[in-house]
Structures are given as structure tokens and as C-alpha cells.
Amino acid sequence: MESINNHTQSEILNAVRKAGGTCRIVSLAKQLGVSEETIRRNVKSLAREGGLEKVHGGVRLQVSAEESNFQSRMLECSDAKRKIAGVVSRMIEDDSSLFLDVGSTTAFIAEALKNHKRLTVITNSVAVAFKLATRNENRVFMAGGELRAHDGGAFGAAAGAFFENFETDYAILSAAAISARKGMMLFDLEEAEISRTVMQRSKCKIVAADSRKFTRSAPINVCDPSLIDILVSEKKPVAEIYRAAANWRAQVVVADEL
Structure with missing residues (x-):
């Protein structure tokens, strides 16, 4: 069978x-x-x-x-995502190199980074590239590949190979769900494969997830949760995930407590 x-x-x-x-x-x-x-x-x-x-x-x-479409997701929990974005942006120094994925939360993070200078940004998100290109001497590298209608992300073999060209200070990633047992979870296999690639090639891995993600489930495990350096949310995770993050040795940063 x-x-x-x-x-x-x-x-x-x-x-x-x-x-x-x-x-x-x-x-x-x-x-x-x-x-x-x-x-x-x-x-x-x-x-x-x-x-x-x-x-x-x-x-x-x-x-x-399906997470509706990208614009709809930008409207969902927008206050929480702005809080998360503000926290993450304060972790990033000028002159840093970073990867930002196609999530709506990372689009808010890109907006929060608009006053940073001389960033090197690696992304497969049209929204991220649009917000940070041609600003403050930034360099933005956009993956090629098939551009998806529902999230404005570039995917495919060319996009996957593209990320292997870079080593970054930060990988900033969004999640469909956070599991106490497995960590960061996604719905999409291509997104998961790209996330794995960039996590292996970055010094600090930051997962940005609003508190809804602590009670949701998704089928695809991205990585060993011990690879996560920092988990950022607007609210403190439920007890099970908070304890799990301690076992992963991940720093949990809660926007509402700052």
C-alpha cells in the first residue's frame, strides 16, 4: 500500500x-x-x-x-504585521545584506526598512523589490522565473538556482504556521525549498509570524527548528510553542512587550 x-x-x-x-x-x-x-x-x-x-x-x-490573494493578505492582521515589521527593521543595520521572501508580513518589513541605507536585498517578491529598489543606495537582486499571479513571487528552477549565488547577513522569512514539534511550516513546496536554501546561506535566520500562526497547521516542514535564531510576533506565543522555542534556542521577541 x-x-x-x-x-x-x-x-x-x-x-x-x-x-x-x-x-x-x-x-x-x-x-x-x-x-x-x-x-x-x-x-x-x-x-x-x-x-x-x-x-x-x-x-x-x-x-x-490558498491565503486568498496577496492584497487580501496585506489587509489581514495589518496592525500586527506592522508591529512585527517595526521590530524586525530595528534589528537590521545599514549596509546589511538580507533575504526577504514573498509573504505579506515581509512586505510590511520591506516598508519598515525604507529609511535604511545601502542595503543589499535578495528577494523573489515583486512587492519587496518595488519598495526597496532605487532608495538610499540600496542594491536589490530579484530572482527570475515564473511570476505567480496570487502573490507576485518568482518561482521555478531559475529562481531556486538564483539564491545559491548569495550569502547574506539575514534571512527574514514568513510562515503559514508555527509548530511546536517541527517549527516553521508552509503550504507551498517551492517556497519551502527556497527558504531552506537561504537559511543555509545566511548568518541570522529571523522568522516573522503573527500570533494566528501559532494555532494553525500547514503540511510542509521547512527546516530543523534549531536553525531558527529569532522568532518575532506581536504577541507572546502559546505556552507549548514558547517552551519549544526555548528548546530550539531561538530568541522570542514580542512586539507588544517592547
Whole structure:
């Protein structure tokens, strides 16, 4: 019997996204080279986690898993994200090099960095590049690849290879969920692979997550949580995650306590 695993689940999520948010079971089985029963078992697990919902003969992304579109996400918990952005921006010195991902929280961080000088910014986010390019002698390097409509992020083989050219002072990353057991979690396999690459090539890894992420789940584990240096949120994490962060030896910074 073919087993359920995170790799298969992430492939299902990516396939459904590429199909526009809905897909038939039979089509997923053919695309991924597994049985329809394997797809159904994985879909059942993803439905429990809030990633997909079952419809007659197929599946569709839940709005929370697709995270709506980028502009909608910018409006969600915007006050919390601004607080987080302010905290993170104060950690970054002028003349630093940093990676910023495609998350809405990192777009707020880019805005908070607008008065910094001579930054070297590595990103695959159009929003980040737009906010920081041509300002204060900054240098912004934007990944190539396919530009996704729902988040303005560049992905694909070219984007993945692009990040291997850089070593940075900081990797600033957003998360779909924070797990006490596994740390930073995402819905998208391509995003996770890029996050892994830049974490390996940066001195300080900062994960920025609003407090909703402490009670959410997502299927893809990004890294060993001990790689996280700093976890920033607007509120103190729930007790389980706060204790876990101590075990990871990650510094927890709470905007509301500053």
C-alpha cells in the first residue's frame, strides 16, 4: 500500500494550485503517478489540516490554505504585521545584506526598512523589490522565473538556482504556521525549498509570524527548528510553542512587550 507522506501532500497542494484551485481526483492520480486511493487518503489528511476540502469527484483549496490573494493578505492582521515589521527593521543595520521572501508580513518589513541605507536585498517578491529598489543606495537582486499571479513571487528552477549565488547577513522569512514539534511550516513546496536554501546561506535566520500562526497547521516542514535564531510576533506565543522555542534556542521577541 502506498503511504501518506508530506512529500505527496505538498505535491497535491501544488498541483491543485496550478490547476486554478480545483482539481479532480483522477487527474491528480495521473499527474502524480499514484493510485486514486492514495490521493483520497492524502486529501483526507489535508482536509483535517485545513489545506483542502473535498467536493464531488475532486478537491479544492480552502481559502485559508490558498491565503486568498496577496492584497487580501496585506489587509489581514495589518496592525500586527506592522508591529512585527517595526521590530524586525530595528534589528537590521545599514549596509546589511538580507533575504526577504514573498509573504505579506515581509512586505510590511520591506516598508519598515525604507529609511535604511545601502542595503543589499535578495528577494523573489515583486512587492519587496518595488519598495526597496532605487532608495538610499540600496542594491536589490530579484530572482527570475515564473511570476505567480496570487502573490507576485518568482518561482521555478531559475529562481531556486538564483539564491545559491548569495550569502547574506539575514534571512527574514514568513510562515503559514508555527509548530511546536517541527517549527516553521508552509503550504507551498517551492517556497519551502527556497527558504531552506537561504537559511543555509545566511548568518541570522529571523522568522516573522503573527500570533494566528501559532494555532494553525500547514503540511510542509521547512527546516530543523534549531536553525531558527529569532522568532518575532506581536504577541507572546502559546505556552507549548514558547517552551519549544526555548528548546530550539531561538530568541522570542514580542512586539507588544517592547
